[in-house]
Amino acid sequence: MRERPGDLRRVHARAPGKINVFFEVGDVQPDGYHDVASVYQAVSLYEDVWASRADSDAITVDGDVDVSGVPLDASNLAVRAARLVADRLGYTGGIRLEIHKGVPVAGGMGGGSADAAAALVAVNELLEGRLTPLELQGLGARLGADVPFAVLGGTAVGTGRGDELATALARGRFDWVLATRSEGLSTPAVYAELDRLRAGVDIRPRRGAPQADPGVLQALRAGSAGALAEVARNDLQRAACSLAPDLVDVMGEGDAHGALTAFVSGSGPTVAFLADGAEAADALARSLRGLGRETFVAHGPVPGARIVP
Incomplete structure (x- = not known):
């Protein structure tokens, strides 16, 4: 405009x-x-x-x-x-x-x-x-x-x-492919589902205040996508997949086409795939589009809110 x-x-x-x-x-x-x-x-x-x-x-x-x-x-x-x-x-x-x-x-x-x-x-x-x-x-x-x-x-x-x-x-650049879903997920509903699932004993949170995994911070400092792929995780993922089981299929498709890792972003339903560089991200996005998925290619980190001259 x-x-x-x-x-x-x-x-x-x-x-x-x-x-x-x-x-x-x-x-x-x-x-x-x-x-x-x-x-x-x-x-x-x-x-x-x-x-x-x-x-x-x-x-x-x-x-x-x-x-x-x-x-x-x-x-x-x-x-x-x-x-x-x-x-x-x-x-x-x-x-x-x-x-x-x-x-x-x-x-x-x-x-x-x-x-x-x-x-x-x-x-x-x-x-x-x-x-x-x-x-x-x-x-x-x-x-x-x-x-x-x-x-x-x-x-x-x-x-x-x-x-x-x-x-x-965070050193260097991390390349991402984001696969979206036409039907959204309510953030309160995802948290409520997490609480319901946690009524069982298998995914109780650890005691004490939540803390960032030092391994994640080390991988970011090193600028290593491979290392980050080993430690990235989202506690809301299981709840999001419980409400939208098709997300499991989406993550599997990304894994099969070269993603370093796949996880639900935030409360979902977008799935984030970490790729081994820009060319790998483009190739992964093309493969997922061929399977009928809507995808976006992005990289990070980028600056926050700012005036555009």
Whole structure:
């Protein structure tokens, strides 16, 4: 989208989707939430948000992915993010948001959180605010656990609800293939299924607060896709596969066509395949498309939410 003559100032921001290369889930807490330890990596599928002043709040959404399920009212996470910044800066007028989505919707890759992160950055710039990235992360934490990471980007460890972030070193580039599913999975439903499965004794969480696996952090520091493939895991995977058994078939197809490893991303239903380089990722994506799977090729880590000149 290009600015047209006569338009008011219009600010463009972009934020990435994410993969949880490691996700450990603790017991359910009294408030119904779970403490987690997540190792996030931002990947090169992006949400683009344009913000401009308006008489009242408004939002439009299009994209390279199916956007039919995206809310177009005040419940949209990006609209809520825009209002948080506007209120913080004392702006009482409306904000118009135009969103172009490149992250699969309801796929466990944080697309809605990336929209919110881009809106935080765009509105801060639009209103000539001086909120720091850390302050924007704090506002984002009010909206959801993944929003602060979408502001930060790169690779990071998230603890608590996933929003207490510490940057992690990742050398080089990791190449991913993402296989999406037309029917999404509800994050609360996946957690509820995990709790149901954990009523048995075989997958009880370990005692104590969840922690990132040192082996995952070592593999990222070394820039070794092979080493990361050995240790990547997601505690929500079993629950996601219980609700959507076809995900097991998808992971098997990737394994059979050269993926180093396959796992459900976040609460699913997107399946992430780690490939041994860019050429291997392209070949894997072609093979999966030949089997009728919708796939996206991406790499990480990439920067977090930022203004696009």
